[in-house]
Amino acid sequence: xxxxxxxxxxxxxxxxxxxxxxxxxxxxxxxxxxxxxxxxxxxxxxxxxxxxxxxxxxxxxxxxxxxxxxxxxxxxxxxxxxxxxxxxxxxxxxxxxxxxxxxxxxxxxxxxxxxxxxxxxxxxxxxxxxxxxxxxxxxxxxxxxxxxxxxxxxxxxxxxxxxxxxxxxxxxxxxxxxxxxxxxxxxxxxxxxxxxxxxxxxxxxxxxxxxxxxxxxxxxxxxxxxxxxxxxxxxxxxxxxxxxxxxxxxxxxxxxxxxxxxxxxxxxxxxxxxxxxxxxxxxxxxxxxxxxxxxxxxxxxxxxxxxxxxxxxxxxxxxxxxxxxxxxxxxxxxxxxxxxxxxxxxxxxxxxxxxxxxxxxxxxxxxxxxxxxxxxxxxxxxxxxxxxxxxxxxxxxxxxxxxxxxxxxxxxxxxxxxx
Numbered sequence: 001x002x003x004x005x006x007x008x009x010x011x012x013x014x015x016x017x018x019x020x021x022x023x024x025x026x027x028x029x030x031x032x033x034x035x036x037x038x039x040x041x042x043x044x045x046x047x048x049x050x051x052x053x054x055x056x057x058x059x060x061x062x063x064x065x066x067x068x069x070x071x072x073x074x075x076x077x078x079x080x081x082x083x084x085x086x087x088x089x090x091x092x093x094x095x096x097x098x099x100x101x102x103x104x105x106x107x108x109x110x111x112x113x114x115x116x117x118x119x120x121x122x123x124x125x126x127x128x129x130x131x132x133x134x135x136x137x138x139x140x141x142x143x144x145x146x147x148x149x150x151x152x153x154x155x156x157x158x159x160x161x162x163x164x165x166x167x168x169x170x171x172x173x174x175x176x177x178x179x180x181x182x183x184x185x186x187x188x189x190x191x192x193x194x195x196x197x198x199x200x201x202x203x204x205x206x207x208x209x210x211x212x213x214x215x216x217x218x219x220x221x222x223x224x225x226x227x228x229x230x231x232x233x234x235x236x237x238x239x240x241x242x243x244x245x246x247x248x249x250x251x252x253x254x255x256x257x258x259x260x261x262x263x264x265x266x267x268x269x270x271x272x273x274x275x276x277x278x279x280x281x282x283x284x285x286x287x288x289x290x291x292x293x294x295x296x297x298x299x300x301x302x303x304x305x306x307x308x309x310x311x312x313x314x315x316x317x318x319x320x321x322x323x324x325x326x327x328x329x330x331x332x333x334x335x336x337x338x339x340x341x342x343x344x345x346x347x348x349x350x351x352x353x354x355x356x357x358x359x360x361x362x363x364x365x366x367x368x369x370x371x372x373x374x375x376x377x378x379x380x381x382x383x384x385x386x387x388x389x390x391x392x393x394x395x396x397x398x399x400x401x402x403x404x405x406x407x408x409x410x411x412x413x414x415x416x417x418x419x
Contacts, residue, residue, distance in 0.1 A: 010362070010372045011201050013208070017217035018189035021208055022362040022372045024196045026355060032197030033097035033355035035363045036110060040092040040185035042163050043224040048172075049181075051131060051165020054087045055173055056181045058127045059119050061085065065112030069123065072113075079106055082356070087163040089155075089297055091367070092186075097356040100198035104207045111211035114186055121175045131170050138164065142237065146245040146405045147306060149233060151295075153403040154247045154302045156227030188215040194362030194372075197355030226300035232404040234411040242314035242408030244307040246321070248399040250294060252301040253368040259381050260393035264328055265294050265303055266340035267390075273339055275324050280307070286317040292325075298368060303399070311409050318404075318412050325399050329391050337387050344382050348375055 013021040045052045063069040076083060076096075083096035094114065098106055138144045152160040164170075193212070195204060251261055269276045269292040276290045292305035309317040351357045352375065365372045402416040 010374055011205075012366075012372065013205060015188065015209070015213055017213070017215055018219065019191045019193065019212055019215065019217075020366055021193045021205075022195070022366055023199060023201050023204060024358060024362060024372075025199050025201055026197050026352070026358065029198050029353070029355055030100060031097055031355045032100040032103040032195065032199050033095065033359040034103070034107060034110070035093065035095040035194045035356075035359040036114065037091040037093045037192045037363050037367065038114060038186055039090060039190040040181070041088050041090040042161050043089050043158055044185050045161075045181075047157065048169065049165075049177055050161055050169040051163070052169075052173055052177055052181050053092060053185075054163045054165070055127055055131060055170070056178050056185075057085055057087050057092045058130065059124065059178050060113055060117035060182065060186070062120055062123050062127070063118035065109075065116045067112070069118070069120065072109075075109060076106075079109070081106055089159050089161075093363075095356065095360060097197075097354075097359075103195070103197070103199060103204065107204070107207050108211050111215075115212075115215055117182065119175070119178055119182060124175050124178070128170060128173065131164060132167065135164050135167055135170065138162075142239070142241070142243045142407050143306065143308065146235070146243045146407050147304070149235070150245040150247055150304065150403055150405045152228075153231050153233065153405065154226075154228045154304070155297070155300055156229075158224045159226050159297060159300060160228065184218075187218050188212065189217040189219040191215075192363045192366050194359040194366070196358035196362060223299065226297070228403065230401045230403060230417055232414065232417040233406075235405065235407040236409070236411075237407050238409055239407070240310070242309055242311045242317075242406060242410075242412075244309070244314065244318055244321075244412070245305070245405045246318075247295075247302045247304045247403045248325075249401045250296075250301040250303045251397075252298065253296040253364075254298075254370075255301075257393055257397075258296075259385060260389050261397070262294055263337060263340055263385050263390045264394045265292060266343070267332065267336045268292050268325065268328060269305070270340055270343055275328075275336075276305075276321060279324055280317065280320050284316075284320060286313050286320060290317070290321060296368065314406070314408060314410075315412050318406075318414060322402075322414065322416060329394050332387055332391055334387055337385065337390065341382055341385070345379060348379060351375070 011023045079102040081096040081098045280290045287309035290307040362372045
């Protein structure tokens with residue numbers, strides 16, 4: 001095992017099996033947290049087995065090692081764990097925050113979960129039914145429906161596919177599918193473990209070596225590329241509302257210009273004083289909500305937005321929203337940039353009070369950047385931004401390759417989509 005220190009606070013460890021560990025001691029806290037990401041996300045599924053990554057993520061938590069499914073839940077509760085899990089395009093993730101004294105036992109427990117799950121066949125139908133219920137809920141929720149389809153248009157079927165799968169694919173998944181996916185994808189190579197909170201770095205390092213040091217490693221060089229296209233899709237629905245989802249190309253978190261781009265999106269849509277909220281919602285009263293945010297994969301990115309309005313005001317809502325995006329650089333002000341900086345720095349301060357948030361950030365940074373960024377470094381990048389640098393980026397890189405999905409009684413028109 002090699003151990004280096006990227007700063008006085010973040011320690012990076014590389015196990016011989018390829019698993020990366022990042023540890024940050026936050027001695028002022030009484031809690032500790034971990035975030036474990038395994039390269040077993042949606043892009044690892046076969047197209048015909050959509051939803052398999054999520055089903056496997058659910059199944060591995062239904063008993064492991066010496067614990068039955070019920071006993072496992074009881075042990076987690078006894079350790080005071082506030083836990084979470086989920087599947088993204090690239091990763092299956094497991095995390096928990098807890099009293100600091102429970103961390104070592106929790107790491108040992110999750111070693112069993114991701115390495116020795118029971119995958120009980122008699123619980124497969126229950127896990128499947130949970131996913132089917134989530135799918136039905138999505139179909140009944142128009143905001144999720146348009147955003148889900150927008151992501152598919154933006155990144156393509158493989159990277160943009162929902163982790164929920166489809167009714168047909170989820171219904172067809174078998175116990176053999178789950179076991180095969182677990183065997184092939186749940187392994188150390190490419191996995192990232194982030195730990196933050198009140199921890200003794202050397203002691204937790206020893207625990208990690210014992211729990212994960214002999215985990216199998218079978219590198220997978222599979223790297224899926226985005227394959228989206230500029231397109232407009234209209235979903236007809238006799239509704240009293242119109243739902244508008246839009247996106248355009250952007251740059252990923254690891255790009256050198258990322259924060260110049262991010263500041264512009266922040267001026268557009270971070271907080272109630274942002275342009276979209278103020279100029280589309282408040283001044284004109286066109287919609288009940290309008291937002292835009294950055295989305296970043298390792299090898300692709302976009303700015304995704306949503307507006308909810310009435311059918312009568314939908315076309316104007318779309319036109320004004322796109323106008324504000326196109327004309328971001330027309331009247332940028334130092335006051336807008338300063339407000340955004342304050343919001344970001346406030347978030348950084350709050351992250352220092354949350355071991356769970358910091359552990360997740362360590363993992364995200366390493367996945368996107370290949371290293372963990374210290375809070376001080378991030379703060380420095382934000383503070384160094386100038387209005388000129390933000391304007392120069394957006395002038396040189398105007399929004400392009402729009403995708404648009406609307407749901408409502410009537411289709412809308414836009415010149416942003418090539419015919």
